C-alpha cells in the first residue's frame with residue numbers, strides 16, 4: 001500500500017496513500033491515550049533528526065514519535081554538528097548512514113535538500129520542511145485535525161491566509177486539501193501571492209472579509225520574515241490591519257468554523273490572542289495530532305522494502 005521509501009512531499013502522494021497515513025495515525029492516536037504509550041514496531045531502528053533550521057513542534061514531535069515506537073533517536077542541529085567546521089551536507093548524511101541510521105528526518109532552508117538526500121541514501125528520508133517548498137507532515141496533521149472535526153474533507157471551504165510565497169505549509173496544504181476535494185481559498189497581499197500557485201485550482205482573494213465568508217476552516221500562517229529579502233507590505237501594523245485574524249473577522253466564517261495555525265505564532269501580527277486562545281481555536285490539538293501522524297509516517301516507512 002505504501003511503496004515509497006521516503007516522505008518528500010504531499011505532491012508525490014496519492015489520495016489513497018494520504019488516507020492510509022491518516023487511518024494509521026488514527027490507530028496511533030488511540031495508543032497515545034493508553035496508560036502505556038510505548039509500542040515496539042521500531043525497536044532496534046535508529047532515527048536521526050537533522051535540523052538545519054529552528055524548530056520546536058516538528059523536532060520534538062518526531063523525537064517523541066520515534067521514542068513511542070521504541071526507536072533510538074539522535075538529534076543533530078547546525079550548531080551541534082561538524083557542519084560548523086565546514087563539513088558538507090553530503091558528508092554529514094553519509095556519516096549518519098555509515099553509523100547505521102534507518103531514518104533521516106531533515107529540515108533545511110533550501111528547497112530540494114530532502115530530495116537530494118533521498119537520491120544519496122538508501123534509508124528513509126522524511127522532509128520536515130525544505131525552504132519554501134513543502135512541509136508534508138504539517139499538512140497531514142492538519143488534514144487529520146480537520147477530519148476529526150468535520151468528518152470529511154471533500155467540499156469543505158478552507159481559507160488559508162498569509163505569506164503564501166514563502167510558506168511551505170501553504171504549499172503542502174494546498175496540495176493536500178485540493179487532492180482530497182476541498183475548495184481552497186488563499187487570502188494574501190498580492191505581493192505575497194506566487195504565480196505558480198494560481199494554477200492549482202484554488203480561489204485567490206486579497207480581501208479578508210470576502211475570503212473568509214462561510215469558510216469551514218480558517219488557517220492563518222506565520223509571516224516568514226526570515227525568508228523575506230525585501231518589504232512586501234508597508235509595516236507589521238498595516239499587515240495586521242488588513243490580514244490579522246480578529247474575533248470580528250472569524251464571525252464571517254461559518255459558526256462552527258475551526259481556527260488553525262501551524263505555529264510558531266506571531267500574536268498581534270497574523271492573529272489576535274483572543275482568537276488564538278478562543279473557543280474555535282484547534283491550534284494545540286494540531287500539535288497533539290502531529291505526534292500520531294509522525295508515528296504513522298515512521299511506522300509505514302519502516303515497512304517499505306529498501
Ligand code: CP
Pocket residue numbers: 054055056057058059129135138262263264
Ligand atoms: N509548524 C512547525 O513546523 O513548527 P516548528 O517550526 O516549531 O517545527
